[in-house]
Amino acid sequence: MLRPGNVSALRPAEQMFDEMLAGWAGQQSSRLLASRTIQTRESQVRRFADFCASSPWEWGAADVEEWTSELLSGTRPLTPSTIRAYQNSVALFCAYLIDGRYGWADQCMELFGTHPIQVCHEWNTAVHVADHEARPAVRPLTRGEVQALFDHADDHVDFARTSKRKGWLTLFRDATLFKVIYGYGLRRREAAMLDLHDFTRNPKALEFGRYGVCNVRWGKASRGSQPRRRAVLTVFDWTRPVVEEYVEEVLPRFGLADPAVLWPTERQGRIRLAHIDDRFADWRDQLALDRVLHPHCLRHSYVTHLIEDGFDPLFVQQQVGHRWGSTTALYTGVSGDYRNRVLRNALDNAFTSPPDDGSEQP
Structure with missing residues (x-):
């Protein structure tokens, strides 16, 4: 929003920048972008401004290049996808400022x-040319590793419970949470935001009871849109007893004011994503698994194991909410035994002669 001409600003540069960001937020809200997307973009633009130590109308293309070099340096350089997101936020902000319909250039002059200029161009920003940019060491867990993780979690619960130690409820909650992440192929946020009523019956699979379908309401959004929804069908027979035991025997002990929350904290809030990461890292390290593994690897494991078990790739794609089969394929890391079985079957079918029935070939 522009100030009236008869109003003087005490800190004109700082106040102008704040007004620019507020106007940009309003523009994005008008496009129905998610508030989380708007807030993330604003924080990224502010980070760029702090690096430049100057105002948007003083930025230049060289600032973007120096900033990118800093993001790539240090002991923990950012990933290409993160850097591209940062650059995109700055580019979008600059495009808003130089749009004559908003009048920012005239006001700055x-x-x-x-006046502001577009500081991001095709020669100083990252281009998305690869479908998959994850670190090569990040992989699906093997079936044995998944089972070891679950057994290890259960051992912690049993020890804390039998020794009457404080915190066994949260340990039970976390152990069940990781089983649900794997059992339904969920992202962290999708799992953390689940409510009890998100589980419903599947009339075609009554053996799962009220846990036949997991209705995901907080799926990954696309281009800043609202979270995408999907229904994930239960496929593992162990899922029902695991969730039932937690819901019926453990969840009521939290004494929730809102009984719908599935993964509560002891302070009546929802579990934080950072806590999920930290708990997984603790149990991963105690099992001496690869340190690059993180909770999202359980989702990769779900895809891989369903493919190995013979589930149709399209079914798996719809279960995890991918728009394209190529994305699901990138998640898949089938074992050597599985690939060798497929190869052996193909070779046998191709080169094994059919039985001779005595008829002459034409």
Whole structure:
């Protein structure tokens, strides 16, 4: 929003920048972008401004290049996808500022004698050319590793419970949470935001009872849109007793004011994503698994194991909410035994002669 001409600003540069960001937020809200997307973009633009130590009408293309070099340096350089997201936020903000329909350039010329420019261009920003940019060491867990993780979690629960130690409820909650992440191929946020009523019956699979379908309401959004929804069908026979035991025997002990929350904290809130990461890292390290593995690897494991078990790839794609089969394929890391069985079957079918029935070939 532009200030009236008869109002003087005490800190004109700082206040102008705040007004620009507020106007940009309003523009994005008008496009129905998610508030989380808007807030993330604003924080990224502010981070760029802090690096430049200057105002948007003073930024130049060289600032983007120096900033990117800093993001790539240090002991923990950012990933290409993260850097591209940062650059995209700055580019979108600059595009908003130089749009004549909003009047920011004229206002800056009047107050500061210069105006914003587009500082991001095709020669100083990252281009998305690869479908998959994850670290090569990040992989699906093997079936044995998944089972070891679950057994290890259960051992922690049993020890804390039998020794009457404080915290066994949260340990039970976390152990069940990881089983649900794997059992339904969920992302962290999808799992953390689940409510009890998100589980419903599947009339075609009554053996799963009220846990035949997991209705995901907080799926990954696309281009800042609202979260995507999908229904994930239960496929593992162990899922029902695991969730039932937690819901009926453990969840009521939290004494929730809102009984719908599936993964509560002891302070009546929802479990944090950072806690999921930390708990997984603790149990992963105690099992001496690869340190690059993280909770999302359980989702990769779900895809891989369903494919190995013979589920149709289209079914698996719909279960995990991928728009394209190529994305699901990138998640898949089938074992050597599975590939060798497929190869052996193909070779046998191709080169094994059919039985001779005595008829002459034409």
